[in-house]
Amino acid sequence: MTTTITETHGVDPTPTPLALLLLGREADPNSERGVDCPGDLPPASDPNLVERARAAKAALGDRVFILGHHYQRDEVIEFADVTGDSFKLARDAAARPEAEYIVFCGVHFMAESADILTGEKQQVVLPDLAAGCSMADMATAEQVAECWDVLTDAGIADVTVPVSYMNSSADIKAFTGRHGGTICTSSNAQRALEWAFEQGQKVLFLPDQHLGRNTAVRDLGLSLDDCVLYNPHKPNGGLTVEQLRDAKMILWRGHCSVHGRFSLDSVADVRERIPGVTVLVHPECKHEVVAAADMVGSTEYIIKALDAAEPGSKWAIGTELNLVRRLAKAHPDKEIVFLDRTVCFCSTMNRIDLPHLVWALESLVEGRVPNVITVDPETEKYAKAALDRMLALP
Numbered sequence: 001m002t003t004t005i006t007e008t009h010g011v012d013p014t015p016t017p018l019a020l021l022l023l024g025r026e027a028d029p030n031s032e033r034g035v036d037c038p039g040d041l042p043p044a045s046d047p048n049l050v051e052r053a054r055a056a057k058a059a060l061g062d063r064v065f066i067l068g069h070h071y072q073r074d075e076v077i078e079f080a081d082v083t084g085d086s087f088k089l090a091r092d093a094a095a096r097p098e099a100e101y102i103v104f105c106g107v108h109f110m111a112e113s114a115d116i117l118t119g120e121k122q123q124v125v126l127p128d129l130a131a132g133c134s135m136a137d138m139a140t141a142e143q144v145a146e147c148w149d150v151l152t153d154a155g156i157a158d159v160t161v162p163v164s165y166m167n168s169s170a171d172i173k174a175f176t177g178r179h180g181g182t183i184c185t186s187s188n189a190q191r192a193l194e195w196a197f198e199q200g201q202k203v204l205f206l207p208d209q210h211l212g213r214n215t216a217v218r219d220l221g222l223s224l225d226d227c228v229l230y231n232p233h234k235p236n237g238g239l240t241v242e243q244l245r246d247a248k249m250i251l252w253r254g255h256c257s258v259h260g261r262f263s264l265d266s267v268a269d270v271r272e273r274i275p276g277v278t279v280l281v282h283p284e285c286k287h288e289v290v291a292a293a294d295m296v297g298s299t300e301y302i303i304k305a306l307d308a309a310e311p312g313s314k315w316a317i318g319t320e321l322n323l324v325r326r327l328a329k330a331h332p333d334k335e336i337v338f339l340d341r342t343v344c345f346c347s348t349m350n351r352i353d354l355p356h357l358v359w360a361l362e363s364l365v366e367g368r369v370p371n372v373i374t375v376d377p378e379t380e381k382y383a384k385a386a387l388d389r390m391l392a393l394p
């Protein structure tokens with residue numbers, strides 16, 4: 001079942017696919033948007049869940065490899081063979097050709113990337129198919145194809161290189177590969193943009209406007225005026241031909257709803273509450289927040305910065321709450337707080353919980369492979385070209 005919402009601000013009369021079906025209800029076998037768990041999900045109150053997960057993992061041995069993104073819950077991270085940001089997990093998935101099953105504790109676009117990068121015989125399992133990403137859903141294949149037509153009509157498509165954030169669907173990655181572009185993550189966005197500007201004069205950056213803008217301005221020294229915002233809900237992206245021709249960075253109008261919540265007020269407030277605090281934020285935050293912060297970096301960067309920090313130092317971290325809480329627990333000698341006063345988990349990352357993990361692992365033990373994420377061969381071919389370009393970046 002496809003659910004749609006209609007824009008009500010007079011911006012766009014066409015229905016937009018609802019980013020996520022709340023609470024994962026309803027069934028849509030063709031997408032991650034809300035699928036009933038087809039098996040017997042153990043109740044969250046089952047006191048034996050940890051034991052069951054351990055037993056199922058032990059029974060599977062080397063046949064299973066569990067990847068856990070840093071934003072996953074503690075109860076899930078406990079069972080991960082490796083943890084990492086999306087870049088590290090993509091590499092880790094590709095480096096395990098002997099594992100029959102890759103259980104991806106993360107979100108749908110990460111599982112798709114793992115499927116693209118792993119061998120044909122390996123199967124990638126996402127324990128809850130409702131673990132999507134609202135940012136990835138902000139750029140559909142149709143919208144991006146239309147955007148490319150706009151760039152073609154403006155006479156700039158042949159000098160524009162697409163750079164797509166890992167947080168995008170396999171279709172968008174395939175579009176990127178087809179047009180000679182690369183994927184990037186928050187760990188390597190600077191290198192990806194430098195590479196892209198060696199290939200062409202302009203970059204179409206998808207789908208996170210903030211990562212694109214922050215990297216272009218902070219790391220490449222471009223000005224805010226070099227960037228324009230392409231709004232897929234407006235004719236021609238809401239831009240004139242002159243604006244498109246003058247721009248160096250064409251930013252897709254997408255964002256992360258979790259990192260988008262941090263504001264200049266959050267930064268001012270924490271500086272007042274904790275004198276001497278170092279504010280460290282993820283580059284998915286708004287440009288004004290990044291500009292007001294002391295340090296900026298991917299989840300892997302944040303972890304390393306705190307590992308290297310002096311005992312007694314004070315930190316306010318602007319990224320997902322599961323990771324910030326885990327870091328605070330791991331560093332009792334440092335004061336580590338969440339940047340905002342409001343609690344802010346990524347609700348889709350949190351879809352993967354212990355009951356879903358137990359269900360997925362026990363299904364594998366019983367010989368059933370649940371929630372397999374597969375990318376069709378044609379999409380895979382071009383998406384892999386773009387992912388391989390990223391993995392080969394210097």
Ligand code: 13P
Nearest residue numbers: 085086087185186298299
């Ligand atoms: P990284 O894992 O690349 O830091 O990205 C953060 C994120 O939002 C993942 O969904």
Ligand code: SF4
Nearest residue numbers: 133134135256258346
């Ligand atoms: Fe998507 Fe943001 Fe959640 Fe990452 S944190 S999965 S970008 S919604």
